[in-house]
Amino acid sequence: MAAAPRKLALITAVSQEMAPLARRLSPGVSGPATPGLAPRYGEWAGWQVALVSAGVGRERAAFTTRSLLSMWQAELVLMVGVAGALDPQLEVGHVLTAAGVLAGEEVLSPGWVAPGLPAATLLSADRVLVTAAEKRI
Numbered sequence: 001m002a003a004a005p006r007k008l009a010l011i012t013a014v015s016q017e018m019a020p021l022a023r024r025l026s027p028g029v030s031g032p033a034t035p036g037l038a039p040r041y042g043e044w045a046g047w048q049v050a051l052v053s054a055g056v057g058r059e060r061a062a063f064t065t066r067s068l069l070s071m072w073q074a075e076l077v078l079m080v081g082v083a084g085a086l087d088p089q090l091e092v093g094h095v096l097t098a099a100g101v102l103a104g105e106e107v108l109s110p111g112w113v114a115p116g117l118p119a120a121t122l123l124s125a126d127r128v129l130v131t132a133a134e135k136r137i
Contacts, residue, residue, distance in 0.1 A: 008047040009074035032071040057126035
């Protein structure tokens with residue numbers, strides 16, 4: 001009997017983060033219509049992928065994740081995106097994994113930390129932060 005395909009949910013905050021990922025998906029995977037969401041489905045690196053933009057902020061991320069997972073039984077969920085770092089040692093193209101996420105007064109712990117990647121505490125905001133002053137915590 002063939003193994004069930006591995007399913008991955010990729011969630012971004014904004015469509016600009018979603019677009020480069022969508023271009024990497026191969027066609028051939030279909031998924032359910034998900035009310036209130038517009039997921040893109042495809043195949044990438046042996047995974048069946050559901051890719052969706054949640055909107056900015058903790059509540060939108062939680063709502064989108066719950067909604068998508070009610071229809072798409074993913075083995076792995078990754079919140080992915082770009083960030084404006086204030087650390088001068090980080091350059092364009094650096095990849096980090098979250099050791100924690102500061103969301104308001106709470107620090108959320110991830111269920112999984114990617115091995116081999118530098119870990120940092122990331123900031124979740126309810127709006128896009130533009131200036132360096134806004135990004136300082």
